[in-house]
Amino acid sequence: MIEYIFHILIIVSIYGILALAQNLIMGNTGLLSVAGAAFYGIGAYITAIFVTKLGFNIMTMLIIAPIITGFIALLVGITFARFRDDYFMLATLGFLMIFHTVVRNWETVTGGSYGIVGIAKPSIFGFSLSSPNTFIYFAIIILLLATAICYFISRSSFGRVLNSIREDEDALKIFGYKTSTYKLIVFVISASLASLGGVLFASYITFIDSNLFTINESILLWAIIILGGIAKNRGALLGALFLIAIPEALRFIGFPNEVAGLMRQCIYGLLLVIFMLYRPKGILGTYKI
Amino acid sequence: MNKTWKVIVWIVIVVLVVWGAVALLNKNSIDSSETIKIGFLGPLTGDLATPGINAQAAVSIAVDEINKTGGVLGKKLEVVYEDDLCTGATGANAISKLINTDKVVAVLGGLCSGATLGEAPIAEAAQTVQIAYCSTAPAVSQAGDYIFRNVPSDFFQAKYVAQYLTEKGKNNVALLTVKNDWGDGLNKAFVDAFTGTIVVNDSFDPNTKDFKTQLTQIKAKNPDAIYFIGYADVTIPALKQAYDLGIKTQFFGADGWDDTKIWDELGNIGDGAMYTIVGTNSSDAFKTAMKAKLGKDDLIYCSNYAYDGLKILANAINKAGSTDKVAVKDAMYETNYTNGVGSKEVKFDNNGDPISATYTVKIVKNGKAEDLK
Amino acid sequence: MEYWQLILYAISATMLFSVLAMGFGFILRSTKFFNIVYGGAFLIGGYMMFLFYRILSFNFFIAFILSILISGLYFLFSYKFIFSPLLKQKASNFVLLIASFGLLTATSAIIGMFFGNQTTLIARHLSDIYTVNIFGTVLNIIQIFAIVISPILICIFAFVYFKTRFGRAIRAIEDDKEMAELVGVPSDKIFLAIFFIGGTLAGLGGIAEGFDVGIMPSSALFYMLPVIVATVVGGIKSFWGAILGTFILVLAQKLTIIFLGGSWEQAVPFVILIIMLLFRPEGILKK
Numbered sequence: 001m002i003e004y005i006f007h008i009l010i011i012v013s014i015y016g017i018l019a020l021a022q023n024l025i026m027g028n029t030g031l032l033s034v035a036g037a038a039f040y041g042i043g044a045y046i047t048a049i050f051v052t053k054l055g056f057n058i059m060t061m062l063i064i065a066p067i068i069t070g071f072i073a074l075l076v077g078i079t080f081a082r083f084r085d086d087y088f089m090l091a092t093l094g095f096l097m098i099f100h101t102v103v104r105n106w107e108t109v110t111g112g113s114y115g116i117v118g119i120a121k122p123s124i125f126g127f128s129l130s131s132p133n134t135f136i137y138f139a140i141i142i143l144l145l146a147t148a149i150c151y152f153i154s155r156s157s158f159g160r161v162l163n164s165i166r167e168d169e170d171a172l173k174i175f176g177y178k179t180s181t182y183k184l185i186v187f188v189i190s191a192s193l194a195s196l197g198g199v200l201f202a203s204y205i206t207f208i209d210s211n212l213f214t215i216n217e218s219i220l221l222w223a224i225i226i227l228g229g230i231a232k233n234r235g236a237l238l239g240a241l242f243l244i245a246i247p248e249a250l251r252f253i254g255f256p257n258e259v260a261g262l263m264r265q266c267i268y269g270l271l272l273v274i275f276m277l278y279r280p281k282g283i284l285g286t287y288k289i
Numbered sequence: 290m291n292k293t294w295k296v297i298v299w300i301v302i303v304v305l306v307v308w309g310a311v312a313l314l315n316k317n318s319i320d321s322s323e324t325i326k327i328g329f330l331g332p333l334t335g336d337l338a339t340p341g342i343n344a345q346a347a348v349s350i351a352v353d354e355i356n357k358t359g360g361v362l363g364k365k366l367e368v369v370y371e372d373d374l375c376t377g378a379t380g381a382n383a384i385s386k387l388i389n390t391d392k393v394v395a396v397l398g399g400l401c402s403g404a405t406l407g408e409a410p411i412a413e414a415a416q417t418v419q420i421a422y423c424s425t426a427p428a429v430s431q432a433g434d435y436i437f438r439n440v441p442s443d444f445f446q447a448k449y450v451a452q453y454l455t456e457k458g459k460n461n462v463a464l465l466t467v468k469n470d471w472g473d474g475l476n477k478a479f480v481d482a483f484t485g486t487i488v489v490n491d492s493f494d495p496n497t498k499d500f501k502t503q504l505t506q507i508k509a510k511n512p513d514a515i516y517f518i519g520y521a522d523v524t525i526p527a528l529k530q531a532y533d534l535g536i537k538t539q540f541f542g543a544d545g546w547d548d549t550k551i552w553d554e555l556g557n558i559g560d561g562a563m564y565t566i567v568g569t570n571s572s573d574a575f576k577t578a579m580k581a582k583l584g585k586d587d588l589i590y591c592s593n594y595a596y597d598g599l600k601i602l603a604n605a606i607n608k609a610g611s612t613d614k615v616a617v618k619d620a621m622y623e624t625n626y627t628n629g630v631g632s633k634e635v636k637f638d639n640n641g642d643p644i645s646a647t648y649t650v651k652i653v654k655n656g657k658a659e660d661l662k
Numbered sequence: 663m664e665y666w667q668l669i670l671y672a673i674s675a676t677m678l679f680s681v682l683a684m685g686f687g688f689i690l691r692s693t694k695f696f697n698i699v700y701g702g703a704f705l706i707g708g709y710m711m712f713l714f715y716r717i718l719s720f721n722f723f724i725a726f727i728l729s730i731l732i733s734g735l736y737f738l739f740s741y742k743f744i745f746s747p748l749l750k751q752k753a754s755n756f757v758l759l760i761a762s763f764g765l766l767t768a769t770s771a772i773i774g775m776f777f778g779n780q781t782t783l784i785a786r787h788l789s790d791i792y793t794v795n796i797f798g799t800v801l802n803i804i805q806i807f808a809i810v811i812s813p814i815l816i817c818i819f820a821f822v823y824f825k826t827r828f829g830r831a832i833r834a835i836e837d838d839k840e841m842a843e844l845v846g847v848p849s850d851k852i853f854l855a856i857f858f859i860g861g862t863l864a865g866l867g868g869i870a871e872g873f874d875v876g877i878m879p880s881s882a883l884f885y886m887l888p889v890i891v892a893t894v895v896g897g898i899k900s901f902w903g904a905i906l907g908t909f910i911l912v913l914a915q916k917l918t919i920i921f922l923g924g925s926w927e928q929a930v931p932f933v934i935l936i937i938m939l940l941f942r943p944e945g946i947l948k949k
Contacts, residue, residue, distance in 0.1 A: 022811075026756075028755060030758070032755075032756050062824060079940060083939060085756065087754055087943055089696075089759060090696070090891075090935060090939070091935070091936055091939055093887070093932070094891075094931075094932030094933070094936045095932075095936070097887070097928065097929060097935075098929045098932050101925070101926060101929035102929070103926055104925065105926065106926050127684065147839050215883060215901045219763055219764075219767055222763070256794075262771045262772075262774045262775045262779070263769055263771070263773035263775070264771075265770070265774075266767070266768045266771035266775070267768075268764070268767060268773055269764045269765060269766065269768030269769070269770075270764065270767075271764070271859060272761065272763065272764025273744060273764040273768065276744075276748065276760055276761035277744065277747060280757055
């Protein structure tokens with residue numbers, strides 16, 4: 001039983017990291033990005049490929065994945081950073097869909113529709129972290145690391161500029177700030193963080209395929225940060241806890257299986273609508289959007 | 290700073306509540322050392338819900354039968370059913386719950402290969418025997434020491450079809466397969482095994498419903514047969530569109546076509562289509578029991594294998610004489626299961642795959658699939 | 663023959679989706695954000711038709727009228743209860759987009775709960791949808807319906823948009839809502855009308871697809887995204903933009919299938935989208 005709770009907490013941690021990353025770009029900067037799931041997926045795939053085909057260690061992946069993902073985000077971001085709100089959203093959506101198709105077709109590298117199996121679990125000094133009881137510590141450490149990074153950013157002057165971009169980008173431009181550069185930087189950082197979530201996911205579940213990184217994942221991330229509170233890091237974490245742990249608890253109450261998954265989707269959707277109408281800042285948020 | 294405290298308190302409360310609820314339930318599960326639990330995983334919702342629910346019914350029949358004859362290790366057998374939505378991610382969550390919360394001795398599942406591949410690592414790490422009853426992807430053979438299946442790998446299905454088509458003189462074949470692990474597996478195996486000419490080889494997104502362009506191209510090439518790999522959602526529009534185009538070529542499919550929904554919807558439009566399924570050995574008693582359970586005459590072959598799979602597990606546990614996981618695994622490798630409703634005989638090779646495979650061809654007549662005599 | 667068949671198929675697809683895109687264009691130009699709930703109306707129209715025509719065995723025309731009425735009302739209510747309040751609060755596009763995604767997700771989920779997640783076909787018997795032979799090529803009645811009715815619908819809408827007072831009011835709101843209100847255009851009423859009509863068009867699309875190939879809850883996004891891309895590519899500010907965009911998209915998709923293979927088809931709209939956004943974000947047609 002304890003293992004099952006740890007299992008859930010690991011998933012919560014992974015989504016916590018993803019939510020923090022998503023919050024950086026959406027909550028702090030106000031950019032509606034659908035690409036969260038894509039960078040999460042890229043992180044997972046990089047981990048899977050490097051570990052299974054090149055024999056790298058998961059620990060090394062913690063450094064490599066964010067770097068590569070960050071680089072990809074840089075390329076993508078350079079193109080997208082000058083787009084206005086809606087177009088930015090569409091462009092990130094396009095990126096996610098294209099990523100999905102490419103991964104599914106590129107069999108030699110990504111395993112195509114088979115996905116990649118047998119990703120090794122991490123081991124520190126020969127001690128393998130294979131069960132939920134041990135993996136949880138690994139997950140929590142990465143989560144704390146991500147949280148620290150996000151807090152650091154929020155409190156810094158860089159973070160303040162980001163918030164200003166969300167509030168009134170045009171005003172900033174008049175003051176001479178190159179907002180595109182800031183957007184690009186936060187896009188890259190957000191992507192690298194999200195990839196850490198992917199590293200964790202790949203090494204924990206040890207099996208990935210392209211179906212894991214869809215639009216629904218991105219919408220789930222939105223729901224998490226909006227519920228928890230825009231621009232508040234602890235909001236992201238709270239949201240992750242609520243939206244991941246509570247549906248799992250529903251399993252126990254005996255919701256008919258057929259309906260459980262759809263009920264979850266329905267609730268995510270309704271939550272988004274209700275919060276937009278009545279409390280766009282979320283539970284713990286303080287900024288109005 | 291007040292806010293932060295509020296948050297901390299909140300989080301603590303939530304965790305406590307969850308922990309408490311869980312502890313309560315934990316008490317319940319400890320009480321049930323009166324029963325032997327086996328987990329079941331299958332797609333109870335989604336695109337493959339029809340075969341999944343069908344399999345669930347078969348398993349419940351097997352459970353009843355086992356319990357009528359003394360249960361397992363002298364105790365009542367109980368199956369815990371979980372929905373894996375035919376995906377690895379959901380399956381991983383579900384099997385973790387089965388193994389860690391419900392404390393099942395073994396797992397019967399999944400149906401879909403993708404789901405099984407996601408579930409297997411967790412079973413393997415927990416040293417829990419898992420037997421997949423319908424996962425035909427070649428990759429399952431290497432999934433682990435504790436992972437078994439009583440259906441053969443698709444490698445053989447494609448080979449069988451390739452030989453069958455050649456025997457029937459169909460030397461020019463068009464290949465149109467769904468872009469997922471099942472479709473790709475069959476596609477590759479067929480291309481390797483077929484000695485004739487493949488005039489077209491194309492694939493499509495699982496969400497596609499528009500095959501008109503591809504079918505028009507295929508019609509122009511005039512092949513002897515069209516090997517189409519897809520489940521209900523794509524097969525129904527594809528065959529309808531082929532019919533619209535006036536394509537009279539022989540359509541050949543794979544095990545995914547053993548889904549009554551397809552032929553019910555298509556009516557006579559689907560007549561003449563053929564497909565392979567892993568051979569089954571249904572007894573009348575089984576057929577009757579399934580009809581009673583489902584309320585209709587609808588037997589999908591995965592269910593035969595699910596039924597067998599459960600009995601194989603029960604036998605292995607009995608043979609091991611305990612619920613010790615290693616002992617059960619060893620007993621599995623010594624399985625010598627006969628007179629199943631799926632296969633006549635099941636023995637496992639050292640990959641946990643069945644050592645023999647038989648296939649049958651079914652043909653659709655008057656909106657119903659029947660064995661080709 | 664093969665080429666004519668492909669061309670005819672492409673034409674029928676373009677016709678059907680251009681009506682869908684045209685409707686979306688109205689919503690986009692007036693509310694100035696990508697309202698994904700349009701996809702929800704698509705679903706509702708199709709599923710209501712399934713409910714009335716196939717499950718309850720209503721007469722075809724009654725079922726049809728009821729279904730598009732309900733899809734229109736669905737979209738209208740989404741405006742009245744969700745988007746109108748948000749717009750009045752001067753909510754940012756961010757908020758509007760999220761709300762629309764949320765409503766669509768919830769709608770798809772609810773439909774899935776009632777009707778199941780698998781493909782749903784509206785036709786009572788697939789053989790009902792018979793084909794017609796045209797000089798050696800074939801089209802089924804849905805496709806013929808699309809080719810015949812769509813231009814008529816488009817012409818009617820074009821007439822209303824360019825030549826009537828109602829159309830002028832719409833154009834005024836699209837140009838500058840505040841200004842229009844100042845000169846007495848009843849923007850709220852017009853919005854209600856646009857949303858209702860848009861909802862019926864989306865519902866019509868859902869019904870057509872439901873008959874032709876079947877729909878499922880995930881169809882909402884599946885059809886919606888190319889519609890959005892078509893509108894953006896063709897030119898958001900132009901009435902004819904949506905139609906041009908659809909044509910380009912359908913053409914590109916079919917060519918991709920022929921030359922690259924079917925599994926790349928889904929990425930095509932997005933590749934075109936990104937290219938357009940890079941070089942000409944306003945779209946091809948300016949106004």
